[in-house]
Structure formats: C-alpha cells, structure tokens
Amino acid sequence: MHVLILGGDGYLGWPTAMSFSKRGYQVTVVDNYFRRNACIELDAGILYPVPTLIERAKIWYELTGKEIKIVIGDLTDPEVMRSFFTGGVEYQFAIHPTFAGIPQTVVHYAEQPSAPYSLINHKYANTTIINNLLVTNNLMFAVRDFSRDTHVIKLGTMGEYGTPNIDIEEGWIEIEHKGRTGHFLFPRQAGSIYHTTKIMDTDLLWFGVRTWDLKITDLMQGPVYGLETEESIYDPRLRTIFNYDEIFGTVLNRFIVQAIISHPLSVYGKGGQTRGYLNIMDTLQCIHKAASTPAKRGELRIFNQIMETFNVNQLAQKVKKVGADLGYPVEIKHFENPRFEAEEHYYNPTYQGLVELGVEPHFLTAEVLEGIFRVVAVYRDNIRKDLIFRGVNWLRDEKTTIQR
C-alpha cells in the first residue's frame, strides 16, 4: 500500500513516515518546510538541530534499506497536490525515481498547527486560513477528480469542540428539537483562529463526502507529548522536531523543558483548563488503525484522538513530582492567561472509537515522563530561556505584535 504524508517534516509527520516505512508500506512525504521557516522567522527555537527531510530519508535508507520518497513543495498550489495523483510529481529524493502510483491512503498533517501563531496579528491569521483551507481543498478536489477510493486521514483537533456544557461525542450528535430529530456534526466553537480553521476543514470535507462519496477519517486530536518513537531510537538524527517555545511547543513538552532549566512551570490563569492528551506513540497507533480499517465511500468518520484527560494543574503537579525525583527543583507559577478560555469548566468527552479499533494507550505514567525528561536533558545546553514566555496576547486592545 502506498501512503502519502502531507506535512511529513513536522512533529508528527516524520515519525509517521518512518512508522509506515518500517511496516513495509511505500511512503511518499511532501513538505514545504513551513514549520522550520516559521521557527526561524519567529526565532522560536528547536531543541536540537534536525537534518533536512532528504538527509533524514538517506539516513533512513542506510539504516533500514527502505525508501521514503521526498518532495519539497507547497500544497496550497493545486498543481503540486494534483501531481501526486496524475504522475507528474518530481521527487527531490527517491531511490527509485519512477512514479510511486496513486496513494491508497493520504495522511494530511500539512497545516499551520499553532493557535498562538494564528493570533500574532492579522497577517499570521491570514496565513493560517490560506494554508489550512487551500491544502485541504486541493486534496479534496484531487481525490474527487482522480481517485475517490483513496482514503484521506485528516488531523483535526479536540479544540474544534471547545469546552461545551454538554458531553462531547465523537463528531456527531442526534438533536431533538420541537418534536423532530436530526443527525448533525457535533456543535463546535473554537478558541483560536487556528482551531477555527480546523472546524472549517471539517465542514469542507463533510461537503465533499456528501457530494462526491469520498472516504474521510477526521481525527480530533488532543495535545501530543513525547518525542521518542520505535523508529527514532535507531539514530538520534531521526528524532522529530521538538519545540518548547510559546508558539509551537505543546504544554507538557514545555513543562518538562521548563523544569530542566529551573524555569517556573507556566500555568496560564487558574490552570483548571481540562483537555485530552496522548503520547506521540499513540498518534502513530491511531493513524495505523485508521489506515488499516478505512472509512467507507460516503463516510466522514470522526474519532476523538485522546487517551486520558487532565487539567493544566494536574500536568504541572505530575511534572513537578517526576522532576523532584530526578533532582530538578520545580516551581509552579500562574501567569496571566494570554488566551481567551474558560479556566474552570465542564469537560466530558467520549473517546472509545480508536481503542475499539485496537489502539492500546500509553498512559502518562511517571516512567513515561522520566523518559521524556532524560532525552530533553541531553540537550539542556541548547534550551533558550528567552523563548519560554514572550507574551503573544490575543486579547490585547492595541495591535498585537509578537515580542522579539
């Protein structure tokens, strides 16, 4: 089976590529280095240097004898997207440069993934909207025009739902109203422009599924933590991009970095914000299970991709405890919340679908936390304190500009 990974240079994209390649799939990866360029532009920092995609594909081939084909290209250009389906694609790296064929599965990570980035100012908001919507739309039209049997696995976010006062179902809800009933997408209202583009993606794909009988799985993922996967342990040069700054870092990864350099853990506001979390290894499991049991033609299948829920205070306490055991004195500090969000709220999401497909969760144990601490500690001297907290405040009354 041929898997095409859009956004294959990112935090989840590259580990996904290796994981499919290891298991015998033909893998093609495309990326425009958006994340790397944004990290440079915004001085966001990366924990350790990461080889280019082409370099990583070469290392991978040397270690495993398996080919990952690489294309560096911008998927907001429809011709780039369509080339993977028409055969017009030009690989920047390939062991066998002939056309890999139309992919049976596309994993779509090629989105601007940061809420703070999307709210730096109007230009970053526009970039987020254009990038995320055009890539999704170009993909939808490419499968419509060339291969409706191709299964699209799209990464959504639990943030689409926000924090409603009712139980969150897996994508769909039956609504009874004035004596009649209807089946609808679960109501969504997001807390950032980025999260709102994910709502838009879902609406767009739902139109495509209804109209053209496409096969789509939309994975509403929570914040991911961790960095090591079964394949990255072969060689540290295969480790994924790891951000710990305010723009691209996810909360648990950030806390561990903060603990290691004795920066107080940056809890926003009261810290009662509850979310669903998962280990990067479980992201890979979820993608594999979704790929091996695809959605049907005409089905928009939605799973809530989280394995357990915590509030921010609970995460901070866990990091503090493990940090103390490892000899890091950890303080917890409540910062003024730069986000517009409920700091204490009802939160009861359903998330059984992926476990029923066979995913076996890695829970957030002390051992797991210790494992991340140990890898991050190797790069302790690379950590820049000035990147931890810079004050992108999306409520400000004046023009919002990032502190550089």
Place this chain on the structure above:
Amino acid sequence: MHVLILGGDGYLGWPTAMSFSKRGYQVTVVDNYFRRNACIELDAGILYPVPTLIERAKIWYELTGKEIKIVIGDLTDPEVMRSFFTGGVEYQFAIHPTFAGIPQTVVHYAEQPSAPYSLINHKYANTTIINNLLVTNNLMFAVRDFSRDTHVIKLGTMGEYGTPNIDIEEGWIEIEHKGRTGHFLFPRQAGSIYHTTKIMDTDLLWFGVRTWDLKITDLMQGPVYGLETEESIYDPRLRTIFNYDEIFGTVLNRFIVQAIISHPLSVYGKGGQTRGYLNIMDTLQCIHKAASTPAKRGELRIFNQIMETFNVNQLAQKVKKVGADLGYPVEIKHFENPRFEAEEHYYNPTYQGLVELGVEPHFLTAEVLEGIFRVVAVYRDNIRKDLIFRGVNWLRDEKTTIQR
C-alpha cells in the same frame, strides 16, 4: 453616520449605497469589480450595460447632490481594508477628497456569491475560499485593531443551514443532551463550496465576537429577486447589475428572463426544493433596520432574512401564470439536477426577527412579478439564449469544466 459598503458594485451593493446616501448617510463604497470580471471571463452576460462605479457615483451626484465616495480595491489585501480605518485610504472618486472618518457601520457584501461558480473546478473553489475568508478576516481584524464599536453587518445565507429535518431557528439553538444543556450556533451543512464559506465566515466572526467583544449582525439571506428600487427609478443608468445566466442569476430572475424569450423554465429535478425568498427592496429594508438598531458589543446577532417560502415548482407556476397574462407562452421543463440537494424535504424556518425590527415585507404578488417582467422586457433583445443553461454539473465523475 458613515456607512462603508464592501462589494458596493454588486447586485445588492449598489442599491444599498444609493439607499443609504438618499437617507443622508455619508457613504463609501469599495469594490474590485470581481463580479464584472468574472462575467467577462465566464461569458456570463449581463442584461444591460452598467456604468462603472465612478460613473454611477457621478450620475448620482448630478441627480441628488449627494456624494458617494468610491474606492476600487481588493479587500483580500489587508492594507486596503485597514486604510478605511487608519485614514490612509485613497478615493478614486469623491466630491470631498478628505478622509470620511472611521465607519460606524460596515455592510459586508464583498464575497464571491455563486454556488455554481464555486464548483466549476478546484481553481474556482480556491478563489471562492480565499476571497470570502480573507475579506471577512481582514474586516474582523481591522475592527478589532482600530474600532471595536463599528457595527459589522455581514451577509450570510439561509443555505448555511441546508435543509435539516428539524425547524430552523434564527442562528441559535438550545441543545439538551444526556441531561445537560448548551447554547450553540444552529447546526449547519451547506450544499456548495460557496455556501460552506459562509458557514466558515460565521464561525470566524463568532470567534471574534467572543474574544474581542465585536458587534456583528449576520443576515442569513435567501435568494433575492427583482431589480428596481426607490432610487434606481431616477435614472435607468442607476439600475443594478442583473444576471440571468446559470452562474450568477438567481432563480426567479432567471425564470422571468426565460419566460420572455420563450425558453422553458429550467426546473432542476423534481422542483420540490423549498427556500425562503425576498424582494430586493426588502434586502434594503433589512440592512437599514439592522444598521439603525445595531448589535451590542459582544453580540453575534443572527436573523433569517427571508419573507416567504416557496418551492421551485410554485415559483415556476407563478411565473407561468403572470407570463400568460402578459402574452408570453410559458412552458415548464424539468432538467436533470446538476446540484446535489434534496428535491423534496422538510423545511420550516423561523424568520420573525427582522419583521419585529420593523421590516414591512413586499410579498411575491402578481403585480410584483409583472413589474419585473416589464423592466426585463425592455432589454429583451439583449438576452442571450446560449447562456441560460450550460451544464455546470458539480456531481460529475470526470474533471468538471464549464461548457464554453
């Protein structure tokens, strides 16, 4: 009061500009001639030649002594949008070229408004997404950054709701689920890419309202018919752009044109598709009422802007009857439906909000239909039969391309 009209060259934009100007408002209009250019590119035809915006503003000034300031510019460029709030704007036509001041009201019509256009192929879909989302986002950030008290009146569409099996409320619904309740945007699922961008607009604005306390009125409008307004009767050169083709023409206007040239009325499929309709004069009333009683800070106010509902067969019958009375022999023909839509369905929308604000509906009487027939008949020789039905089919299995 200063009213800024985005998309002021369009079918509704120019009549709105005259209507506010007549009533003593300071009016600024901006447009990039998207509709005119698209009509040329797609060979869509316009019933009669329409003077440029600048020419129309000059005619208007000669007839009334009132100034409408004109800017020709692309609002997907954030700097164009922001210039109306910073004072950096350059007017292409103005009697008094000094800055008109920050608008108290913005009427946002500046969207690609055609469902068939959005589904010609992936490029037109992308254009629709980029245009509609960026204009809305640029507007949202401009009011956020410079004038949060400015009231934005945004044209949505009843098509956002689709045809659900439950009664359609005005924008919001209380959902009871597993013993808890929440207040949400009414569930929406649209029948085209264009309509889907309107859902996205609403989601984007709802984020802005919640986060920055903006003042937004979102008007879910049904298909509009008619062409004459209180101000256009001063001079036929002030009449609005009138399309009768498959891309930009609305159903009732199309039927009247078809009746006049003895083309069978083009009913798609069974003709049981029910929608809410309104007279162009009622669009103007609705905008005025919304402007004079603005939304509050932090309010996303939604009205369903329709005055009565009909199915397509009922519209065809009405046109046939009035046509016969006026001496036009009218046939009705059921064409294969190029759209993906239910042809018989439950439809029960609420639409009392605008009437409660004081709008006095013009219903679709025989007299109203006759009035439109009489104006269109003047331009009978301009009507091109080859534009009536060209077969933009958004279900086709092969690549969709417009028949030229």
